Amino acid sequence: MARYLLLRLGDAIPTLFLVLTLVFIAMRILPGDPALAALGDAALPEQLAEFRERMGLNVPLWQQYFNFLGGVLTLDFGRSLLSNTPVLTLIAQNLPYTIELTLAAMAMGIVAGIPMGVLAATNRNKLPDTGVRLFSLIGYAIPDFFLGALLLITFALNLGWFPINGAGTDFASRMHHIFLPALTLAFVKAAFLGRLTRTSLLEVLGKDYVRTARAKGAREKRVIYNHGLRNAMLPITTGLGLSLLSTLSGSVAVELVFNRPGIGRLLIDAIAQRDYAVIQGGVLVFAVFVVLINLLMDLVYVVVDPRVRVS
Amino acid sequence: MALNRRSFLELAAATTALTAIGVQASHAQDADTLRIGIAANGPRHSDPNLTTQGSDNWATEQMYEQLVRPDDGRFALKPEEYLPTLATEWTQSGDAKSWTFKLREGVQFHRNYGEMTSEDVVFSFERAIKEGTNRTILSNIESVVATGPYEIAITLKQPDVNLLGTSIFNNNTSIVSKKAYEEIGGEAFATDAVGTGPYELVQFDPEFGTRLKRHEGYWGDKAKIANVECVYIADTTARTLALLSGNVDIIEAVRAPGWIDSILQRDPTLKIDMTTPGSFNTLHINLTRKPFDNLLVRQALMHAIDRPAVAAALAPMGGVMAGLQPDFFPAGFKTEDLPAELQYPYDPEKSKALLAEAGFPNGISFDSLCSQREDYSSTMLIVQELIRPAGFNMNLIIGDHTAYHADNRSDKNTLAMHSSSYPPIPTQIYFQQLASASEVKADGSGGGNYSHYGVAMPGIDDLLNQALTASDYETYLDLCKQIELQVLRDLPLIGLSTLGFTAVRSAKVDLGYEVESGYARWRFHRATKTV
Numbered sequence: 001m002a003r004y005l006l007l008r009l010g011d012a013i014p015t016l017f018l019v020l021t022l023v024f025i026a027m028r029i030l031p032g033d034p035a036l037a038a039l040g041d042a043a044l045p046e047q048l049a050e051f052r053e054r055m056g057l058n059v060p061l062w063q064q065y066f067n068f069l070g071g072v073l074t075l076d077f078g079r080s081l082l083s084n085t086p087v088l089t090l091i092a093q094n095l096p097y098t099i100e101l102t103l104a105a106m107a108m109g110i111v112a113g114i115p116m117g118v119l120a121a122t123n124r125n126k127l128p129d130t131g132v133r134l135f136s137l138i139g140y141a142i143p144d145f146f147l148g149a150l151l152l153i154t155f156a157l158n159l160g161w162f163p164i165n166g167a168g169t170d171f172a173s174r175m176h177h178i179f180l181p182a183l184t185l186a187f188v189k190a191a192f193l194g195r196l197t198r199t200s201l202l203e204v205l206g207k208d209y210v211r212t213a214r215a216k217g218a219r220e221k222r223v224i225y226n227h228g229l230r231n232a233m234l235p236i237t238t239g240l241g242l243s244l245l246s247t248l249s250g251s252v253a254v255e256l257v258f259n260r261p262g263i264g265r266l267l268i269d270a271i272a273q274r275d276y277a278v279i280q281g282g283v284l285v286f287a288v289f290v291v292l293i294n295l296l297m298d299l300v301y302v303v304v305d306p307r308v309r310v311s
Numbered sequence: 312m313a314l315n316r317r318s319f320l321e322l323a324a325a326t327t328a329l330t331a332i333g334v335q336a337s338h339a340q341d342a343d344t345l346r347i348g349i350a351a352n353g354p355r356h357s358d359p360n361l362t363t364q365g366s367d368n369w370a371t372e373q374m375y376e377q378l379v380r381p382d383d384g385r386f387a388l389k390p391e392e393y394l395p396t397l398a399t400e401w402t403q404s405g406d407a408k409s410w411t412f413k414l415r416e417g418v419q420f421h422r423n424y425g426e427m428t429s430e431d432v433v434f435s436f437e438r439a440i441k442e443g444t445n446r447t448i449l450s451n452i453e454s455v456v457a458t459g460p461y462e463i464a465i466t467l468k469q470p471d472v473n474l475l476g477t478s479i480f481n482n483n484t485s486i487v488s489k490k491a492y493e494e495i496g497g498e499a500f501a502t503d504a505v506g507t508g509p510y511e512l513v514q515f516d517p518e519f520g521t522r523l524k525r526h527e528g529y530w531g532d533k534a535k536i537a538n539v540e541c542v543y544i545a546d547t548t549a550r551t552l553a554l555l556s557g558n559v560d561i562i563e564a565v566r567a568p569g570w571i572d573s574i575l576q577r578d579p580t581l582k583i584d585m586t587t588p589g590s591f592n593t594l595h596i597n598l599t600r601k602p603f604d605n606l607l608v609r610q611a612l613m614h615a616i617d618r619p620a621v622a623a624a625l626a627p628m629g630g631v632m633a634g635l636q637p638d639f640f641p642a643g644f645k646t647e648d649l650p651a652e653l654q655y656p657y658d659p660e661k662s663k664a665l666l667a668e669a670g671f672p673n674g675i676s677f678d679s680l681c682s683q684r685e686d687y688s689s690t691m692l693i694v695q696e697l698i699r700p701a702g703f704n705m706n707l708i709i710g711d712h713t714a715y716h717a718d719n720r721s722d723k724n725t726l727a728m729h730s731s732s733y734p735p736i737p738t739q740i741y742f743q744q745l746a747s748a749s750e751v752k753a754d755g756s757g758g759g760n761y762s763h764y765g766v767a768m769p770g771i772d773d774l775l776n777q778a779l780t781a782s783d784y785e786t787y788l789d790l791c792k793q794i795e796l797q798v799l800r801d802l803p804l805i806g807l808s809t810l811g812f813t814a815v816r817s818a819k820v821d822l823g824y825e826v827e828s829g830y831a832r833w834r835f836h837r838a839t840k841t842v
Contacts, residue, residue: 030714031710031711031714031717031718032711032713032714032716032717033713033716033717033720033755036713036716036717036720037713037716038363039363039444040363040365041716041719041729041730041731041759042731042743042759044447044743044749044758045749045756045757045758046447047444047446047447048756049756082355082363082364083355083356083517084498084501085517090517093517093518094518097518149548152548152549152552153552156552156556157552157555157556160556163558164549164552164553164556164558165542165544165549165552165553165558166519166542167518256545256546256549257546257548257549258549259543259544259545259546259549259550259553261353261518261519265352265545266352268352269352269353269545272711272712272713273713274713
């Protein structure tokens with residue numbers, strides 16, 4: 001198992017290298033001058049020139065690239081061009097908020113989505129099934145930022161039940177602040193997982209061994225959960241992995257709407273201001289997460305389905 | 312402990328329920344805290360010598376002071392309108408090159424960093440000259456010398472009759488504590504500077520914003536509200552909702568047509584604070600691009616733009632510019648005071664006739680770049696519609712704000728809108744946008760003269776140099792007025808409108824004064840709040 005993990009991590013290195021290279025190139029191709037963005041459009045030529053020199057933007061591109069790669073290898077992502085804060089500090093300050101939001105949204109999505117899928121599959125073509133399918137349709141159709149604004153206006157502005165922005169300080173306050181943003185992200189998760197669970201479970205419930213279990217007199221609950229849902233978990237696990245990744249990317253819009261700190265909001269601001277160092281650091285964090293989540297999913301397969309073995 | 316399906320679901324349900332029963336009220340407000348929602352993602356600096364993000368100055372405005380300041384809520388239109396602040400009196404030599412300032416005694420720095428003396432003032436000026444973000448303007452200062460514990464002398468390289476406006480009332484030359492800088496260290500000082508203002512820094516949080524508290528040792532009237540929090544909320548909807556819900560007391564407004572009306576519809580009790588003029592929205596005409604090298608075409612364009620209509624569309628934030636200065640600024644003209652041929656009233660028929668005379672009876676078509684930022688795009692879309700009937704078919708290419716400025720700086724635009732805030736020091740806009748020394752360059756190394764004025768055709772360099780070296784204020788003003796007229800004759804740059812900086816305030820907050828003009832931030836030390 002350990003060898004398998006090491007091999008998979010080794011495979012990730014070229015991927016991360018490629019991501020870093022692509023981000024580096026993409027940012028340099030994008031029109032826009034970080035010096036002008038940092039100093040403002042009234043900046044004089046000599047101020048701009050001095051800024052570029054100070055930030056190492058006046059050296060040839062290949063040199064900037066190798067400086068950047070060298071920095072990454074020593075975990076030095078440089079400093080923000082705008083605030084001069086080390087990128088690692090910015091990431092360390094923002095990452096916990098994004099992780100917290102992602103986990104809360106996933107928990108809500110699983111709690112709502114999987115039972116809904118079971119309910120729909122066990123009541124096929126009846127009212128609960130129609131209801132779940134309708135919910136899934138709506139869940140897929142509503143964009144995160146729109147739903148977020150809707151929830152914000154209803155529950156924070158009009159009813160005053162939740163804070164309008166920020167992330168809170170102590171545990172209770174953080175949970176209070178996270179509810180609406182997490183619910184926004186969880187909505188589409190629940191829709192996706194509900195639909196996926198329904199489809200997978202329906203397929204499993206039609207198998208011979210399920211018929212056999214029923215013929216042997218097993219109780220319906222046992223048939224559904226022990227024989228049905230357990231065997232349907234493999235595609236659901238894949239779905240969970242994909243869902244986790246989309247929650248991470250969805251957090252960008254939600255962090256903006258709810259004015260929560262996080263890697264997404266940090267990246268959006270950095271892209272608008274052409275803060276190269278922060279963009280590169282932020283994208284690397286996302287890339288590492290994608291690699292780790294994929295790896296985690298591979299490991300979960302082994303646990304969920306004993307037929308899958310590490311080869 | 313094994314985590315089975317049931318316990319997993321129970322745990323997840325408990326987590327969900329816990330998040331739903333938060334205990335903190337969302338309207339946690341008290342009369343002793345003023346919260347302002349700022350239109351940016353997070354603070355970058357609290358050192359007044361380093362701020363480049365305009366929004367950060369909401370906090371620095373509360374924490375730092377200069378030797379002189381205008382009264383709250385307005386610009387000083389003339390040198391005599393500056394009020395003693397950290398200096399109690401000052402004198403200038405006849406040639407406007409030597410200035411002395413007598414400092415206020417007993418001024419205490421925040422956090423017990425002691426009394427302000429001439430040593431701190433000299434240190435602050437030297438730091439601004441060597442390391443500040445506004446070194447070009449301060450480069451005229453030859454030396455700043457302490458001539459006593461409470462007196463300094465400033466010697467200039469060239470006369471500056473506007474020294475109080477250009478260099479003394481300047482964010483960079485805010486007075487900071489030398490002792491604090493040495494103790495805290497230069498890098499940490501960037502987010503932990505120590506000044507003398509009515510509020511002092513409590514917390515600088517790059518995610519949340521800045522928290523300030525009343526400076527109990529302040530030399531003047533102490534701030535009425537004990538705490539100020541600058542909360543950064545970049546998203547317009549989130550910021551608006553924060554104000555409407557009572558989460559913040561003041562927000563920076565969105566400077567787009569109709570926005571003020573829409574928020575007042577939602578809550579008519581809200582108060583609008585606005586500076587006039589705010590930004591100067593100008594339109595550079597690239598003199599190196601045909602047919603705009605032809606004066607007749609530029610005159611046709613001027614007659615095709617209904618400038619009062621542009622200002623009216625941006626109401627109540629918009630203001631008319633007859634030239635490049637608002638009419639109440641020292642070198643500004645009212646339209647009716649200009650010579651008839653330089654008034655350029657809106658007249659599409661005359662515009663068409665001028666275009667025909669220039670050899671374009673069927674009009675002209677051209678591309679123009681524009682920023683997607685709301686103040687740029689709304690203004691340029693209005694201009695596009697206004698000039699179309701006269702025969703100007705402008706294809707607007709709207710793009711990212713940062714890329715737009717980079718393109719302008721690389722001489723890629725034909726009609727380039729520019730929006731900047733200027734104090735009542737006319738030469739600043741002339742130098743930045745019209746001087747040949749500021750000519751834009753294709754490689755990006757040039758400045759903000761996107762018209763190539765003074766290079767593609769004779770400009771205002773001689774008049775500007777005379778103004779910049781004038782030793783009396785009346786001569787300076789007279790030369791600036793000559794520049795205004797020259798620019799209106801040559802038309803390298805059109806003053807489209809002014810656009811006031813605006814903040815929306817809860818009726819529960821009284822600022823203690825009226826906001827009339829000034830930079831895009833104002834002080835809260837006289838504010839009161841009722842709950």
